[in-house]
Amino acid sequence: MRYKSIILVIMLTLMTCSAVSGDESMDTIKIKINDEAFDVKLEDNPATQELVKELEKGNITVNATEYGGFEKVGDLGLTLPTTDENVNTI
Numbered sequence: 001m002r003y004k005s006i007i008l009v010i011m012l013t014l015m016t017c018s019a020v021s022g023d024e025s026m027d028t029i030k031i032k033i034n035d036e037a038f039d040v041k042l043e044d045n046p047a048t049q050e051l052v053k054e055l056e057k058g059n060i061t062v063n064a065t066e067y068g069g070f071e072k073v074g075d076l077g078l079t080l081p082t083t084d085e086n087v088n089t090i
Contacts, residue, residue, distance in 0.1 A: 029055065043087055047080040054078055 029052070031038050042048040054060060064074030 045083055045085075047082065050080050 027044075028039050028041050031040050042052070060076060060078075062074040062076060064072040067073040
């Protein structure tokens with residue numbers, strides 16, 4: 001089976017911020033897949049907070065490969081905290 005590679009770049013550019021009690025908190029990041037960019041709404045949890053801290057240092061590039069014929073997988077290159085709670089995607 002031949003795998004197609006996709007490059008995923010997670011960026012902090014053009015992010016949406018909202019004011020919360022005088023502090024700014026990020027709720028959206030931009031993800032670029034090959035040449036197309038998408039706005040992604042973040043959940044408010046320890047994993048996304050840690051991801052944002054890492055993104056403040058610079059972009060994260062993930063070289064993803066096809067898995068099972070219907071999804072892409074790749075390594076972030078860092079470990080994020082887990083809370084083992086169910087979340088829904090839209």
